[in-house]
Amino acid sequence: xxxxxxxxxxxxxxxxxxxxxxxxxxxxxxxxxxxxxxxxxxxxxxxxxxxxxxxxxxxxxxxxxxxxxxxxxxxxxxxxxxxxxxxxxxx
Numbered sequence: 645x646x647x648x649x650x651x652x653x654x655x656x657x658x659x660x661x662x663x664x665x666x667x668x669x670x671x672x673x674x675x676x677x678x679x680x681x682x683x684x685x686x687x688x689x690x691x692x693x694x695x696x697x698x699x700x701x702x703x704x705x706x707x708x709x710x711x712x713x714x715x716x717x718x719x720x721x722x723x724x725x726x727x728x729x730x731x732x733x734x735x
Contacts, residue, residue: 647673664733 649655662672686694706713718726 660733 649658658669658672658676661667661676662669665672665675667675705711
């Protein structure tokens with residue numbers, strides 16, 4: 645069965661994921677779709693537990709390193725720069 649993606653932005657995202665993970669295009673689509681389906685299968689209680697756990701870990705890191713939380717949301721470029729990704733998604 646064939647899947648024809650006609651949206652350039654979607655095609656670019658699939659290719660980027662495939663390149664970053666070393667996957668075929670088919671594997672990249674499968675991975676992304678499976679990830680989204682798995683999220684849907686989580687109960688509301690499990691989602692809340694995961695969010696609370698993430699916040700607890702983040703607060704512990706803030707405390708450990710003396711970081712003051714801010715309201716600033718990082719841009720994609722700032723995140724890529726912090727991680728060390730270049731324009732090709734490589735370190």
